[in-house]
Amino acid sequence: MDEIPPQPSQSRPAAPDNWEELLEDWEDLHQGYYLGDKDEAVLDCVRQLDADTTGEQALFWTLGLALLSPYVVWGHPGPGVEAAVVEALAKVERALGAYTCERDRHPHEDGLEAQLKLLPRVLTALSNPGEAELDDLAMAKAGRSKPAAPEGQRAELLSHWACPRNVAGFARAIMAHVGPAH
Template sequence: MTPAASAEWDDVIGTWDEIRQGYYLGDAPEAVLECARNLEASLRADSPDTALWTLGLVLTGPYVIHARPDAAAEARVLEAMGAVEQALGEASCAHDEHPCDDMPLDDELDALRGVLEMLAHPGRDGAADEPFPEDDSDNWFEHRMTREIWACPRNLAGFARALVGA
């Protein structure tokens, strides 16, 4: 399933967050595999949704790698993230730094849901005056909350590289 509307993305992001938190009642490995398959399809299509699928795997991939090890799912997640790194890792950009440069600790990934929601809703962007979810001065992504920098191919490749190397 590829979400077509922001409300559909909200459901997918909610599922990813439940998987990450460990309370998803559905088939979590299958949901993670679906994210990996959609990421690979998104890369092939050069889709603007690639950022959402990549960061979705950043949230959910560790579930099948560490929390509930599943060798087949882990291999697929690592393969998909390797494809991201290969396809996007050498892209040029004008950014001096990316959020992936300061990869957060696992407990700080809670804030990534806000990033995913921003990417899923075209009207939301950190460059706007809208307050961020759970805004506080110690957020690891402070001053980096723009669609452009989060969707930057180099940023996505950096997160993929970090997950593959974890």
């Protein structure tokens, strides 16, 4: 029996308890400065996503894999890492891909390459959605340097990123980037 895509139930996505440490590790790995076991960092993200495919933290684990995807493509990961990433993301896409949404566009539609530069700011804003963080994200997205988002737009920004259709779209984009055709 197919899983029924969940309806968004909260105004902000739930972040893992250790998100700051994770984000720092993911950024370091993305930039090529990570001193730990790179494959294990990717596989930990895969395991977490696999355990929470449609849960409150699926967005974070999916975006984490987006941030880690350049390593998976070009960093010579060990055997099975690429396949594990694709398998976990395919599970997300199957679970959330049929979700319908009234929005015209979602952040994943800007393309993975364009979003990679924003992802650390996105993850920070989503996990700590204070006024300053959301304004910073709105300004970065719009290419502006002045404060941007009134309160209603801040809430919409959060729900836009957390939309299951957006999560599934990122899963598809990462699979296309990482998958066998790269």
